[in-house]
Amino acid sequence: xxxxxxxxxxxxxxxxxxxxxxxxxxxxxxxxxxxxxxxxxxxxxxxxxxxxxxxxxxxxxxxxxxxxxxxxxxxxxxxxxxxxxxxxxxxxxxxxxxxxxxxxxxxxxxxxxxxxxxxxxxxxxxxxxxxxxxxxxxxxxxxxxxxxxxxxxxxxxxxxxxxxxxxxxxxxxxxxxxxxxxxxxxxxxxxxxxxxxxxxxxxxxxxxxxxxxxxxxxxxxxxxxxxxxxxxxxxxxxxxxxxxxxxxxxxxxxxxxxxxxxxxxxxxxxxxxxxxxxxxxxxxxxxxxxxxxxxxxxxxxxxxxxxxxxxxxxxxxxxxxxxxxxxxxxxxxxxxxxxxxxxxxxxxxxxxxxxxxxxxxxxxxxxxxxxxxxxxxxxxxxxxxxxxxxxxxxxxxxxxxxxxxxxxxxxxxxxxxxxxxxxxxxxxxxxxxxxxxxxxxxxxxxxxxxxxxxxxxxxxxxxxxxxxxxxxxxxxxxxxxxxxxxxxxxxxxxxxxxxxxxxxxxxxxxxxxxxxxxxxxxxxxxxxxxxxx
Numbered sequence: 163x164x165x166x167x168x169x170x171x172x173x174x175x176x177x178x179x180x181x182x183x184x185x186x187x188x189x190x191x192x193x194x195x196x197x198x199x200x201x202x203x204x205x206x207x208x209x210x211x212x213x214x215x216x217x218x219x220x221x222x223x224x225x226x227x228x229x230x231x232x233x234x235x236x237x238x239x240x241x242x243x244x245x246x247x248x249x250x251x252x253x254x255x256x257x258x259x260x261x262x263x264x265x266x267x268x269x270x271x272x273x274x275x276x277x278x279x280x281x282x283x284x285x286x287x288x289x290x291x292x293x294x295x296x297x298x299x300x301x302x303x304x305x306x307x308x309x310x311x312x313x314x315x316x317x318x319x320x321x322x323x324x325x326x327x328x329x330x331x332x333x334x335x336x337x338x339x340x341x342x343x344x345x346x347x348x349x350x351x352x353x354x355x356x357x358x359x360x361x362x363x364x365x366x367x368x369x370x371x372x373x374x375x376x377x378x379x380x381x382x383x384x385x386x387x388x389x390x391x392x393x394x395x396x397x398x399x400x401x402x403x404x405x406x407x408x409x410x411x412x413x414x415x416x417x418x419x420x421x422x423x424x425x426x427x428x429x430x431x432x433x434x435x436x437x438x439x440x441x442x443x444x445x446x447x448x449x450x451x452x453x454x455x456x457x458x459x460x461x462x463x464x465x466x467x468x469x470x471x472x473x474x475x476x477x478x479x480x481x482x483x484x485x486x487x488x489x490x491x492x493x494x495x496x497x498x499x500x501x502x503x504x505x506x507x508x509x510x511x512x513x514x515x516x517x518x519x520x521x522x523x524x525x526x527x528x529x530x531x532x533x534x535x536x537x538x539x540x541x542x543x544x545x546x547x548x549x550x551x552x553x554x555x556x557x558x559x560x561x562x563x564x565x566x567x568x569x570x571x572x573x574x575x576x577x578x579x580x581x582x583x584x585x586x587x588x589x590x591x592x593x594x595x596x597x598x599x600x601x602x603x604x605x606x607x608x609x610x611x612x613x614x615x616x617x618x619x620x621x622x623x624x625x626x627x628x629x630x631x632x633x634x635x636x637x638x639x640x641x642x643x644x645x646x647x648x649x650x651x652x653x654x655x656x657x658x659x660x661x662x663x664x665x666x667x668x669x670x671x672x673x674x675x676x677x678x679x680x681x682x683x684x685x686x687x688x689x690x691x692x693x694x695x
Contacts, residue, residue: 232658240652253328266310280607281307311616336377340589352611355389379588384622437567459562465576474565482561492529665689
């Protein structure tokens with residue numbers, strides 16, 4: 163015997179009613195259901211009481227008084243359950259598989275999002291975050307998680323291919339690509355090397371990570387390179403992934419000007435097109451050669467063609483003003499330093515004029531304003547002057563940028579080319595998430611190259627989940643961290659009487675209900691015999 167809930171929607175209002183039913187098997191062994199009675203006037207409290215009574219049917223005496231019931235807060239459930247359900251929706255759970263390695267890999271992803279710690283931390287989290295109930299995983303030795311990174315690295319291509327297919331891989335014709343670096347605290351990582359450090363951490367070795375995404379910024383593939391690998395040297399690997407691994411024949415690859423240089427463009431296989439940017443020195447050179455005019459840099463997008471290359475030009479007035487403000491601020495800093503040094507020289511007659519001049523020169527070099535600001539030293543007094551002609555020349559190209567592509571106009575007009583290049587910001591957004599507070603690719607705590615690559619796979623798959631949740635929860639005011647924290651507060655409740663016990667899940671509060679509804683996740687009520695119901 164059980165309670166059945168019925169919902170009926172009339173216009174904009176939903177009516178809920180309850181009935182008492184029973185189930186039985188007929189002569190052929192098929193399960194049948196029989197209506198016993200309607201319960202039209204029961205209050206919510208009465209319905210809850212009936213549910214509790216039916217749960218303990220045949221042993222109501224065990225419920226005893228309310229004082230005899232012990233309710234214990236067990237492991238955190240909500241955060242793990244929601245991330246698991248999103249992984250199912252994306253196909254990640256299916257692609258990783260039901261083997262122990264597949265389950266451990268999924269746990270590493272969830273633990274990365276919720277805990278952002280080492281493998282030892284992920285091991286300790288297993289019993290605290292319901293890995294046993296949700297993933298059917300008992301706590302393992304940390305070495306099992308390290309070996310699982312080896313498994314991820316070995317199966318990375320197969321995982322990427324299956325997820326690519328689930329995303330409709332053959333329909334994707336535009337791919338965005340960018341690289342970032344992640345610095346290391348130690349020097350034992352096999353891929354560690356000194357290179358251009360985007361984290362501004364001087365004296366730190368690093369690794370380089372290349373991320374290939376579709377036009378929506380959804381990850382397709384991630385690769386790890388040695389820390390001294392230049393951006394353009396990583397492009398060939400992406401071509402091999404698209405051509406050999408995914409079997410792509412007609413592709414547009416979008417990368418910034420440091421990525422797709424002439425040698426890389428010339429090496430693109432047949433069917434591959436490109437969209438990239440060119441730097442200001444090249445812009446000035448092309449203008450000097452008369453290929454295009456400065457007047458084409460305008461608020462609107464303009465285009466010219468030369469030698470089968472299309473150039474798309476625009477001047478962003480907001481960036482132009484920001485650049486001008488940046489330059490004014492730097493000039494003001496230099497002038498202020500000169501004033502301070504002059505005052506010091508007056509107050510301290512024995513102070514070294516050479517040291518003062520050297521300090522000013524150092525700041526001018528740092529801000530790359532040598533042609534704009536000139537200074538002289540007369541009678542222990544530093545004088546500055548602004549070269550207005552050089553200042554005007556330096557300001558001329560503020561906010562100007564130029565793209566180039568070999569895509570025919572009948573495939574993509576200038577507005578579409580411009581829009582596609584701007585989509586590169588989605589890869590930058592992905593890097594911010596992967597290096598941000600939730601996933602935080604650092605710290606690595608790893609030495610072997612294979613395990614470092616496996617770790618990046620964990621972070622990439624974790625970003626896929628966050629990318630999906632960001633879209634689902636776009637209307638939520640709270641941050642992602644706050645929302646996940648709210649869900650992790652939903653814990654398994656162990657309800658015990660004198661002779662029996664059940665595992666029950668709490669009723670979510672309004673905030674958590676909203677998060678679950680937006681993600682279209684049905685919240686369970688009990689854990690019975692290892693099954694979540």
